[in-house]
Amino acid sequence: MTFKEHYRFSLNRPAPTLDSDIITLAHGSGGLLTNRLLDNGVFELFDHSELQKREDGAVLNLSGSVAFSTDSFVISPIFFPGGNIGELAVNGTVNDVAMTGGIPQFLSLAFIIEEGLPVADFWEILLSIEHAANQAGVKIVTGDTKVVERGKGDQIFINTTGVGRLHQRALLDSTRIKPGDSIIVSGNVASHGMAILSKREGLEFETDILSDTQALNDLTVKLLDEFGHDIKVFRDPTRGGMATVLNEIAGQVDLGVALESEELPILPAVKSACEIFGLDPLYVANEGLFIAIVSKKVATKMLDILRGTEKGKDASIIGSVVEDHPGKVTASSGLGGKRVVSMPIAEQLPRIC
Amino acid sequence: MTFKEHYRFSLNRPAPTLDSDIITLAHGSGGLLTNRLLDNGVFELFDHSELQKREDGAVLNLSGSVAFSTDSFVISPIFFPGGNIGELAVNGTVNDVAMTGGIPQFLSLAFIIEEGLPVADFWEILLSIEHAANQAGVKIVTGDTKVVERGKGDQIFINTTGVGRLHQRALLDSTRIKPGDSIIVSGNVASHGMAILSKREGLEFETDILSDTQALNDLTVKLLDEFGHDIKVFRDPTRGGMATVLNEIAGQVDLGVALESEELPILPAVKSACEIFGLDPLYVANEGLFIAIVSKKVATKMLDILRGTEKGKDASIIGSVVEDHPGKVTASSGLGGKRVVSMPIAEQLPRIC
Numbered sequence: 001m002t003f004k005e006h007y008r009f010s011l012n013r014p015a016p017t018l019d020s021d022i023i024t025l026a027h028g029s030g031g032l033l034t035n036r037l038l039d040n041g042v043f044e045l046f047d048h049s050e051l052q053k054r055e056d057g058a059v060l061n062l063s064g065s066v067a068f069s070t071d072s073f074v075i076s077p078i079f080f081p082g083g084n085i086g087e088l089a090v091n092g093t094v095n096d097v098a099m100t101g102g103i104p105q106f107l108s109l110a111f112i113i114e115e116g117l118p119v120a121d122f123w124e125i126l127l128s129i130e131h132a133a134n135q136a137g138v139k140i141v142t143g144d145t146k147v148v149e150r151g152k153g154d155q156i157f158i159n160t161t162g163v164g165r166l167h168q169r170a171l172l173d174s175t176r177i178k179p180g181d182s183i184i185v186s187g188n189v190a191s192h193g194m195a196i197l198s199k200r201e202g203l204e205f206e207t208d209i210l211s212d213t214q215a216l217n218d219l220t221v222k223l224l225d226e227f228g229h230d231i232k233v234f235r236d237p238t239r240g241g242m243a244t245v246l247n248e249i250a251g252q253v254d255l256g257v258a259l260e261s262e263e264l265p266i267l268p269a270v271k272s273a274c275e276i277f278g279l280d281p282l283y284v285a286n287e288g289l290f291i292a293i294v295s296k297k298v299a300t301k302m303l304d305i306l307r308g309t310e311k312g313k314d315a316s317i318i319g320s321v322v323e324d325h326p327g328k329v330t331a332s333s334g335l336g337g338k339r340v341v342s343m344p345i346a347e348q349l350p351r352i353c
Numbered sequence: 354m355t356f357k358e359h360y361r362f363s364l365n366r367p368a369p370t371l372d373s374d375i376i377t378l379a380h381g382s383g384g385l386l387t388n389r390l391l392d393n394g395v396f397e398l399f400d401h402s403e404l405q406k407r408e409d410g411a412v413l414n415l416s417g418s419v420a421f422s423t424d425s426f427v428i429s430p431i432f433f434p435g436g437n438i439g440e441l442a443v444n445g446t447v448n449d450v451a452m453t454g455g456i457p458q459f460l461s462l463a464f465i466i467e468e469g470l471p472v473a474d475f476w477e478i479l480l481s482i483e484h485a486a487n488q489a490g491v492k493i494v495t496g497d498t499k500v501v502e503r504g505k506g507d508q509i510f511i512n513t514t515g516v517g518r519l520h521q522r523a524l525l526d527s528t529r530i531k532p533g534d535s536i537i538v539s540g541n542v543a544s545h546g547m548a549i550l551s552k553r554e555g556l557e558f559e560t561d562i563l564s565d566t567q568a569l570n571d572l573t574v575k576l577l578d579e580f581g582h583d584i585k586v587f588r589d590p591t592r593g594g595m596a597t598v599l600n601e602i603a604g605q606v607d608l609g610v611a612l613e614s615e616e617l618p619i620l621p622a623v624k625s626a627c628e629i630f631g632l633d634p635l636y637v638a639n640e641g642l643f644i645a646i647v648s649k650k651v652a653t654k655m656l657d658i659l660r661g662t663e664k665g666k667d668a669s670i671i672g673s674v675v676e677d678h679p680g681k682v683t684a685s686s687g688l689g690g691k692r693v694v695s696m697p698i699a700e701q702l703p704r705i706c
Contacts, residue, residue: 029700030592035601056449056589057422059519062415069410070461070514074499096409108423108514112465146427148704154505159497161423161461161514166412236409239383248388347382351501 006079007120009127015120016040023117028147037145041123045130050106050141058141060106065166067102069093072159076351078125081195082210085158086125088287090132091215092238092353093160098217099234099290101170101224104136108161110144114153125156136215138162167221169228176232177253181321182299184292186219186306187212187314188265189242193284194273196352209269214288219312223292227302230295237291239347243282245291246329247343259319259331259341282331283344285352293321359432360473362480368473369393376470381500390498394476398483403459403494411494413459418519420455422446425512429704431478434548435563438511439478441640443485444568445591445706446513451570452587452643454523454577457489461514463497467506478509489568491515520574522581527646529585530606534674535652537645539572539659540565540667541618542595546637547626549705562622567641572665576645580655583648590644592700596635598644599682600696612672612684612694635684636697638705646674 018040019033026033043051050058071093078085090107097104109129113122133140191212198209220234235245250257259282266274266281274281288311294302299317306312319331329341371393372386379386396404403411424445431438443460450457462482466475486493544565551562573587588598603610612635619627619634627634641664647655652670659665672684682694 025703026699029697029703030597032696032698055453057420057453057455057515059453059455060419060421061417062419063417064414066413066415066419066516067410068413068459068461068516069495070463070512071497072463072465072499072512074465074501076505100408100410100412102410102412106421108421110423110425110512110514112425112427112510142422144424146425146704148427148507148510151504152429152507154501157465157501157510159423159425159463159512159514161463161512162410163419163421163516244383343385343388344382345385346379350378350382351499 007124010124015123018119021119023113025115025147028145045126046140048139050139066163067097067100067166068163069096070161071096073353074157074351075353078155080199080211081208083213084125084128086128087132088213089158089160090129091213093162094136094138094215094217095236097162097164098220099236101167101172102164103167104138104162104217105164106141107138108142109140110159112153112157113147114155115147115150117155167224169224171229172233174233174249174252177293177321179321179323180296181293182296182317183319185316185318186290186312188267190270190281190284192287193349193352194270197349212286212288216290227298230298232293235291237286238353239285240344241283241285243341243344250329251327254326256322256325257329258322261331262334263316263318265314265316282341360477362484363477368476371472374472376466378468378500381498398479399493401492403492419516420450420453420519421516422449423514424449427510427704428706431508433552433564434561436566437478437481439481440485441566442511442513443482444566446515447489447491447568447570448589450515450517451573452589454520454525455517456520457491457515457570458517459494460491461495462493463512465506465510466500467508468500468503470508520577522577524582525586527586527602527605530646530674532674532676533649534646535649535670536672538669538671539643539665541620543623543634543637545640546702546705547623550702565639565641569643580651583651585646588644590639591706592638593697594636594638596694596697603682604680607679609675609678610682611675614684615687616669616671618667618669635694
């Protein structure tokens with residue numbers, strides 16, 4: 001990546017001047033240097049009424065059923081084609097809340113920084129977090145910063161935890177899945193994993209492969225508004241990819257999942273990269289994609305609505321729930337063949353998120 | 354520490370048999386080994402209706418004003434006299450929620466494990482978390498596990514994020530602090546920091562110094578029940594100790610804080626250790642202690658109530674808010690002398706929590 005791609009947000013908003021160009025242990029101490037770091041940059045990015053700068057927590061107004069989800073992000077490298085760990089941390093937890101049928105409203109933000117991280121990198125990550133939070137319509141309301149010695153961490157790890165009220169029409173519950181239900185995927189698969197892998201391996205493809213990191217709450221809310229109880233589950237196929245979430249669901253409900261391989265949307269460059277590395281796209285991680293299992297009667301209309309959106313324009317109905325082979329996922333090829341898509345033992349690419 | 358002290362909880366509840374005696378990258382992959390780890394131990398410890406084992410988040414019932422707080426724990430060593438990183442992570446976030454006037458109800462729990470952590474250590478930490486959550490009356494409802502390569506972390510880091518409804522009688526707000534208000538500390542100071550330091554330095558004192566890690570929500574709720582709006586703020590003096598929180602408050606409200614040094618409760622062994630290391634106890638971290646700033650008229654009664662509890666039996670009124678020296682904290686000695694207690698530049702002991 002060029003310098004310009006790495007510093008997308010901070011090129012026009014340079015980092016504040018601190019006592020040092022790198023993050024030091026003292027910045028995580030809770031003392032004067034921690035306050036200086038927060039006052040000279042962090043707080044102003046997330047300035048709204050719920051952020052209580054000097055308190056140990058925030059006070060929120062919530063009522064009724066509330067979705068609550070946490071995720072730590074340890075991705076390596078922290079800057080990758082299409083994003084960085086900061087926006088990934090916002091989008092990842094926004095999506096986890098959205099997958100439970102929640103409308104993400106508030107996030108906590110906790111950093112574990114390895115001593116020596118350039119302040120400029122930290123600043124770029126902060127600006128990316130601000131941007132992603134604005135895009136997703138969520139507020140960062142409380143946080144924490146710890147610093148560990150060199151060699152005791154890896155640049156930066158981020159935990160985000162999200163809360164938001166449950167959508168009134170959401171009744172997401174895998175036990176409601178029935179044979180005949182349709183399986184929809186919201187866009188192209190495997191882009192995130194292949195973007196990370198190509199960056200790690202130092203490969204340049206003719207067409208750049210970009211991570212698909214993006215918030216999906218706008219899409220899930222739109223679909224819940226329209227289809228309510230006809231949506232049985234949303235899942236985002238991150239670590240372990242589509243194969244993992246579909247196997248988990250098949251195991252839970254003791255029904256089969258039958259995929260039509262030729263319906264799986266995938267960008268040509270991503271498909272080529274998978275072939276070069278010998279990876280099955282069903283096992284590769286995604287960060288801006290969901291699977292919905294829905295009543296068959298609404299599947300076509302839902303597809304039309306998704307395809308009318310920018311984020312969902314490549315959505316596809318990729319298969320259905322079947323009574324055959326309970327607990328198992330199969331994928332048919334166009335030639336009439338069929339193979340079992342097993343649960344992966346382990347993610348092929350560690351530290352993908 | 355002896356083996357027995359290190360493994361307090363798992364001595365009678367040995368770790369489940371996994372595929373390996375150490376945590377490997379595959380345990381954090383999201384695939385089969387992650388599920389095996391969760392199914393063979395983690396889930397059964399935290400089994401209650403809100404824990405949705407295979408979902409990306411939990412759905413909670415909350416209403417009205419809700420306190421929300423996050424903290425990451427990177428303490429070194431992870432096992433220390435009086436506790437370990439697991440119970441510290443529960444108590445720390447429970448206390449952060451309690452300090453905002455909240456009644457902690459639900460916690461998220463996110464691990465970043467360095468490859469190679471013995472499963473037995475992880476299990477002991479899990480049992481400690483279960484114990485601390487039960488003691489504090491909170492439920493672990495959602496979680497995340499990531500594993501990083503050897504040399505990219507330090508055994509285990511834990512993030513906990515807590516939510517809980519606000520106490521109906523809480524009106525905690527530092528802008529309500531007035532000259533004449535009393536400052537109460539709930540127990541002996543500096544125990545946590547000196548326990549960690551003595552363990553790191555390999556020192557053995559004649560009397561063991563134990564961390565004070567404990568949940569304080571039972572005390573804060575009892576005081577809010579009784580005194581409501583007469584309590585202006587609660588703060589827990591963790592990183593940076595009493596000096597940091599009192600300086601932060603003095604700076605926020607532009608009033609002075611006058612401490613009576615002879616009223617500061619401290620265990621004799623901790624006091625000796627501070628003298629040996631040349632540390633001022635006001636700057637040493639605590640993990641089971643709070644400061645309350647309250648209307649003078651209720652201070653004595655509050656002290657009596659605190660002293661009637663096991664956790665608050667060493668509570669003391671240690672000073673008051675004054676109009677003199679706005680923004681500054683002073684400590685008087687018994688001899689009529691007075692010194693300024695300044696904001697520390699940095700915590701004296703990195704990775705204290």
